[in-house]
Ligand SMILES: Nc1ncnc2c1ncn2[C@@H]1O[C@H](COP(=O)(O)OP(=O)(O)OP(=O)(O)O)[C@@H](O)[C@H]1O
């Protein structure tokens with residue numbers, strides 16, 4: 001049983017990369033947002049952010065059930081790094097480029113500024129290392145979703161001998177504030 005979590009600030013490419021990775025592997029893909037909607041784990045609507053606040057506790061319980069049914073899970077979503085995963089991949093993106101991606105996807109300013117700010121300070125990566133031991137970061141700025149998925153494949157295959165790969169993607173190397 002292996003659980004891979006893909007997290008990162010909003011719009012960084014979690015869903016696109018997870019879909020690309022699921023096509024290349026036998027991992028059962030779980031979109032946490034979709035699961036929360038289907039199972040009615042949405043608690044309230046945040047008007048300012050135009051987004052639903054979901055119960056992470058209930059989602060965790062549901063993922064536990066899925067763990068029994070599937071050999072390997074790939075979970076993706078804004079709070080995927082809060083789950084007990086074997087490997088957490090935090091996708092990063094240069095904030096300037098992320099802003100562009102977000103403008104195409106969302107039209108309300110709060111969604112854009114909050115995510116760009118979160119990315120700028122590396123918030124999700126910081127949180128991920130608090131929750132999990134094995135955290136990797138990939139800079140997606142100049143990568144397609146398929147290429148990022150390939151990088152994740154390399155990380156997943158990396159044994160102790162493949163030190164270069166693990167060092168390259170190990171969390172804590174991306175700093176937009178420098
Ligand atoms: N590597 C990439 N290069 C350029 N654009 C990308 C890349 N990955 C994703 N995108 C584009 O950026 C947007 C956001 O991607 P996606 O929906 O996969 O992100 P997300 O992290 O799942 O977002 P959210 O947090 O809103 O769920 C999409 O329009 C997608 O086509």
Ligand SMILES: [Mg+2]
Pocket residue numbers: 014015016
């Ligand atoms: Mg998504």
